[in-house]
Ligand SMILES: NC(=O)c1ccc[n+]([C@@H]2O[C@H](COP(=O)([O-])OP(=O)(O)OC[C@H]3O[C@@H](n4cnc5c(N)ncnc54)[C@H](O)[C@@H]3O)[C@@H](O)[C@H]2O)c1
């Protein structure tokens with residue numbers, strides 16, 4: 130079934146989804162905070178996702194009033210969501226967040242922010258997916274999480290395409306936590322590779338990182354099965370294993386004393402700080418990523434400290 134879909138946020142991911150749904154026959158309106166007119170004229174997002182011409186059924190606007198679909202996707206970075214939602218007063222019946230993080234001001238995930246700031250039904254779209262892969266039309270599987278399973282099933286149906294297959298869950302917390310926490314582990318994995326510790330060390334870090342993800346997510350109320358699915362383990366494997374990931378590249382750069390260019394979205398940095406600041410659980414990797422990013426310790430010191438903790442059962 131095709132229809133109208135609004136997408137808010139014309140970064141790499143919002144643009145990739147807009148291309149996907151416009152190609153599938155939906156009438157898509159993509160809202161951009163900056164540069165809407167230039168994108169509409171060029172029929173391309175040259176800054177965030179170059180090389181993909183917009184289909185005729187994709188329209189770009191800078192006017193929030195032009196958004197009238199009953200289903201809207203929010204493709205903004207997590208830390209922007211709260212301020213944006215509180216001022217935007219969106220009308221859509223269902224708002225699907227694509228953000229992978231935890232809001233540092235409130236400690237809330239994206240769907241709780243939607244519920245706090247709008248009357249819409251909140252849902253979360255998450256899982257292993259690089260914007261460039263989706264834009265290229267490569268096969269991709271994601272998780273659509275919605276507490277209301279009837280609405281979730283309808284959204285799953287509408288947002289699945291031939292190449293983009295959506296699975297569904299009502300475990301919104303699990304899906305959100307998997308997406309947020311895998312970014313922290315990806316930064317650590319990037320640091321391991323950047324420091325030259327090798328693939329075996331990265332595999333160990335991924336496994337221990339997954340144990341830490343499960344600990345934090347369970348404490349937040351997530352179901353175990355969600356964490357071993359696309360939104361947890363699936364996205365962890367992708368993000369820790371590819372230099373296409375900004376979180377992974379950020380970790381590599383940290384280990385090498387380099388920086389990424391300005392304006393690069395690195396969600397895991399905020400999530401690491403949020404988890405480390407809570408201090409209520411055993412989270413050595415989140416603590417390490419926060420310390421590394423703040424310049425409080427270097428990779429060698431952190432690796433020594435992690436390796437020399439008391440031995441324990443797995
Ligand atoms: N890029 C990917 O491959 C990918 C894949 C899956 C999920 N995501 C998630 O999608 C979210 C967005 O990532 P992205 O890759 O599109 O980021 P991006 O850096 O490419 O773009 C972010 C966009 O958000 C806009 N923006 C930022 N703050 C804003 C505000 N306050 N109001 C309005 N617009 C604002 C920017 O102008 C920019 O267009 C992140 O949470 C990310 O984890 C990204």
Ligand SMILES: O=P(O)(O)OC[C@H](O)CO
Pocket residue numbers: 229256257258259260312315364367368373374375376377394396
């Ligand atoms: O580039 P990253 O690190 O934000 O990762 C993008 C997606 O979350 C991968 O699923």
